[in-house]
Amino acid sequence: MRILLLTHSFNSLTQRLFGVLRAQGHTVSVELDIADSVAQEAVDLFQPDVVLAPFLKRRIPEGIWRKVVCLVVHPGIPGDRGPSALDWALMRGDEYWGVTVLQAVEEMDAGEVWAWQHLVMRPGATKSSLYRREVTNAAVQAVLHALERFVPGSLQPNQPSHTTATGSWNSLMPQTTRRIDWAVDSTATVLQKIAAADGSPGVLDALFDQPCRLFDAHAASPALVAQFASAAPGTLLARRGPAVLRRTLDGAVWIGHVRLEATPSQQAASDNMLKLSVAQVFSGHVAPLLEAPVALMHDADEWDELCYREFGPEGARVGWLDFEFHNGAMSERQCLRLRDALRWVRTRPTQVQVLAGGQDFFSNGIHLHAIEAAQRVAGDSAADASWRNINAMNDATLELLTLTDRITVAALHGNAGAGGCFLALAADVVWAHEGVVLNPHYKNMGNLYGSEYWTYSLPRRLGEAASLALMQQRLPLSAPDAVTSGLLDDCFGADAEVFSAQVLARCLTLAGAPDLAQRIKAKQAQREHDEMHKPLATYRDEELTRMKRNFYGFDPSYHVARHHFVFRKPHAWTPRHLALHHDLTSASTPPNPA
Numbered sequence: 001m002r003i004l005l006l007t008h009s010f011n012s013l014t015q016r017l018f019g020v021l022r023a024q025g026h027t028v029s030v031e032l033d034i035a036d037s038v039a040q041e042a043v044d045l046f047q048p049d050v051v052l053a054p055f056l057k058r059r060i061p062e063g064i065w066r067k068v069v070c071l072v073v074h075p076g077i078p079g080d081r082g083p084s085a086l087d088w089a090l091m092r093g094d095e096y097w098g099v100t101v102l103q104a105v106e107e108m109d110a111g112e113v114w115a116w117q118h119l120v121m122r123p124g125a126t127k128s129s130l131y132r133r134e135v136t137n138a139a140v141q142a143v144l145h146a147l148e149r150f151v152p153g154s155l156q157p158n159q160p161s162h163t164t165a166t167g168s169w170n171s172l173m174p175q176t177t178r179r180i181d182w183a184v185d186s187t188a189t190v191l192q193k194i195a196a197a198d199g200s201p202g203v204l205d206a207l208f209d210q211p212c213r214l215f216d217a218h219a220a221s222p223a224l225v226a227q228f229a230s231a232a233p234g235t236l237l238a239r240r241g242p243a244v245l246r247r248t249l250d251g252a253v254w255i256g257h258v259r260l261e262a263t264p265s266q267q268a269a270s271d272n273m274l275k276l277s278v279a280q281v282f283s284g285h286v287a288p289l290l291e292a293p294v295a296l297m298h299d300a301d302e303w304d305e306l307c308y309r310e311f312g313p314e315g316a317r318v319g320w321l322d323f324e325f326h327n328g329a330m331s332e333r334q335c336l337r338l339r340d341a342l343r344w345v346r347t348r349p350t351q352v353q354v355l356a357g358g359q360d361f362f363s364n365g366i367h368l369h370a371i372e373a374a375q376r377v378a379g380d381s382a383a384d385a386s387w388r389n390i391n392a393m394n395d396a397t398l399e400l401l402t403l404t405d406r407i408t409v410a411a412l413h414g415n416a417g418a419g420g421c422f423l424a425l426a427a428d429v430v431w432a433h434e435g436v437v438l439n440p441h442y443k444n445m446g447n448l449y450g451s452e453y454w455t456y457s458l459p460r461r462l463g464e465a466a467s468l469a470l471m472q473q474r475l476p477l478s479a480p481d482a483v484t485s486g487l488l489d490d491c492f493g494a495d496a497e498v499f500s501a502q503v504l505a506r507c508l509t510l511a512g513a514p515d516l517a518q519r520i521k522a523k524q525a526q527r528e529h530d531e532m533h534k535p536l537a538t539y540r541d542e543e544l545t546r547m548k549r550n551f552y553g554f555d556p557s558y559h560v561a562r563h564h565f566v567f568r569k570p571h572a573w574t575p576r577h578l579a580l581h582h583d584l585t586s587a588s589t590p591p592n593p594a
């Protein structure tokens, strides 16, 4: 089939569908929802059998849905309608929810249901996390099912659908519903409210008397709460990494990220407020708070961005490092923490070291929001901040590349983008689960050249020509496709949870394998050989020479692209590598109807 993805942005769900549908042999083109006329032109050029809308914020123009079957993916059960579907499901505490594929008609979310897939709401999950994992998996199933019902040329599905669930219209959730009452809300309620607003729009609140939106909250351990038993609810108690600890009625929560709210006089600049760590936004206020550090190897109920654990018997032991950086973005501080953690794991008696990244993202490379914010700091600049960040990222990557006395495994529980992909490729073995999407390229960020030793690690997996092609084409790659191309070593498990258990089992086997010593010896010999041939320092210097030009040179493309990305500026056009319908010379050209 010829399938046109009409979408507000090429987001994680759209990328996943793009990969799945292409793998099924469909011809897929993408048009970003910029204007009705642009969407209409895309339909005219591409002549799709079906228009699929995975993520839309506006209605599909009538001229399109009356002529072509338009299927809209709605993150709700049949009958559910409205723009805050997941927010309401989370606030109600629903245990089950669903994704519906329905036909676009005049009224929003009111067309015929072609398919729907139920899902289990993961306890404690945030809205964004549910969207990237359970909702995306369910959406893929529902879309595939809906397409099975397609009759070429018809505007009707080939059989009636069975809709047992019955939702209803729910309006945009207002901030009054989300508001936290610190005097009465329990930890569970505070977490629920912040989770339901995760990603966007956040919960409007105040910190240090400044109105701001809260994101990224985690429960404090009972042991820590006990230290502050007499503090009044709402009090700010301590700091740790990016976050501050705030008392609730029955415990305390860590709050990691905020976006300052524009005051009425700042309304014009309101879109200039960046989502950043609390420690960065309120640095002067946060510093005097009591620091509550925690060891890298800590109890499961203790929250921190990094967590190290060990499994297995002496002599066949696996070290496991989680680094749960919000949104997978790695600031200079976070890169240096990871570097230090990787230095420390060298002292541990393990045979296999796993880098598990975060549950939603493995890593998305340098922290573009923190870099953007540096522009407004006296004596700093986005270029300087980019330079410091990429050097810190390289330092962390180098630790992994030179961890040669054991086998290293990058286990991708979530998606990885740009430098985050190449951090993973610094490991000996790279695995992902079937739902992971990779963006192993940098060029989408204003033609960034990239670093993280990619010029060393990518060709050794793919060879020179395929490496360059991958970097140029700028397309997302599904984990199964990445295995086929040689970028990943394996992909298994339907989701992060199943994958995690299988990774551990495989790593324990690896750590106890009779040929492990031989394998480590071969790895060391390879590293020495590679170093003699061309030192890692040379790869780094060459990459950074190009990056310096991106950061400090005459061409401002990177700075412009970053600015647009962090402020989510609407797209002015659909990138040509996605909009196949503009490439009239390609094989995507519709067959001549004659």
Ligand code: COA
Residues within 6 Å of the ligand: 010, 011, 012, 013, 199, 200, 275, 327, 328, 329, 330, 364, 365, 366, 367, 368, 369, 370, 415, 416, 417, 418, 419, 420, 439, 442, 444, 445, 448, 565, 566
């Ligand atoms: N720095 C800071 N924030 C980042 C980030 C980065 N490198 N990558 C992603 N984010 C943030 C987004 O701003 C967004 O924030 P939100 O909480 O306000 O929604 C969130 O992470 C999710 O990103 P989004 O783009 O919505 O996710 P996606 O799954 O649809 O797309 C990517 C994933 C990786 C394709 C996309 O995020 C991306 O291109 N990131 C930039 C990668 C990059 O160029 N890194 C720098 C060079 S190493």
